[in-house]
Amino acid sequence: MLFDTHCHLHHPRFDADRAEALARAREAGVTRLLLVGTSVEDARAALELAEQHKGVFVAAGVHPEGAARWDGGTRRALLDLCRHPRVRAIGEVGLDYHWDYPRADQERAFRAQIRLAREVGLPLVIHDRDAHADVLRILEEEGAGEVGGILHCFSAGWPEAERGLSLGFALGIGGPVTYPRNDALRAVVRQVPADRLVLETDSPYLAPQARRGQRNEPAFVRFVAEAVAAERGLSFEEVARLTSGNGARILRLDGAP
Template sequence: MLFDSHCHLFDDRFRDDLDAVLERARQAGVIGFVVPGVDLATGEQALALARQHGDIYAAVGLHPESLAEASLADVPAIAALTQDERVVAVGEIGLDYYWDTAPREVQQEVLRAQLRLAKERRLPVIIHNRDATLDVVRLLEEEAAPELTGVMHCFSADWPAAERCLAIGFYISFGGPVTFKSNKVLQEVAARVPDDRLLVETDSPYLSPHPLRGKRNEPERVRLVAEKLAELRGQTVDEVARLTTDNARRLFRIEGGAKAREDGPDVRI
């Protein structure tokens, strides 16, 4: 059993064959999908998918790239979406200093507001980080609280950054880049993350793993990520699949195929 903890199934690249994409993934052993929105509209699309499919769960949030148009004023609308039981996280949120579509202070202000929303709603967060590791980790540490947990989506930093995220209760998720032959630093991190903090994802339709790099990604290929992690960690693929599925269910409070209703991150599964 595998759990794709991050896939953008509302993307236009799945418009003509989403049913086939989902069927391929299920045939490959994928039993769950978290679909994170990047703005209000895609959050609504993710939620619509989750309402249609029992194995799909939604996350809602304002991605830093969306802040060219969205703003802090949109956070209350995101908050309203989190009331739906099919929403299992606030995300995808974070900082992006590569594209810099909004001033960095604005990105930080909106991230902080959404971290506080997650604490209020007792939901985990899905964190995007591109070229902003020091500020992302600093803000997470400043907002750290027992009720705040989450996942560093498609982790791309080094081991010291990973240690700081682990220290405040966050999970580390790996996608296609961990399979790239030149990505030695990331592979070293993947070998060291504790069993109970490890997640896998595809970030579909982006970042397809080796040997399919450059092609449209899809959730079926989360198995290729699990296979690489097994190799790096000296574990079997079945072990990695079991660990990462159990971790995803615990983080997103999913029990028996439905979102657990209890408050807090430590729901027995």
């Protein structure tokens, strides 16, 4: 019924109650999860968990925080991970200008992983924090529209959304859409084409307003679905069906081309 297209259930913050968190997600109607890796080692941990559960898939990639360590060995390790049928995307990859990670290293790793995604034919999960113009420019320059993917935790305005949409990307909408002061994101949610919306939690981070201050978890994607439904004048069930179908199509599940 619901698809959390970006979570980190393999994160150590779930070590004490991972099985219970997964059970709560199932009880909340979450039938599919995409566990997103931030390094080769992290993606391997995500894959180990995914192999144990139906409906759990993996994105493998190197986050901007680890970009300085990008090398040929990292690329070969990711390429090997991509051969696993549960690995359905390259991510999360991109740029982060909020923290002081070396920008040249970030760009080098980002471009290399876009090229890898095109080589293996997998969509991208994009991390973009305070770097909208450069992220979009690099996606355009590297031909990322060939594979498309998800602009994770979308936080820019409508002009940036249009550029991402023109490249075939969907917008990942999470807990911030529920924050009282985030009218700008809600305006984007009202405008984006229905086939370009997916839901996410980014758990254990970015809990929705109803659980603000708590550890986020996949079950809380229901709050995101409710907020999107309210903005678009749809029922909860319609949003769940629509966004889950979008996620399956982007990640080429259920035999989707």
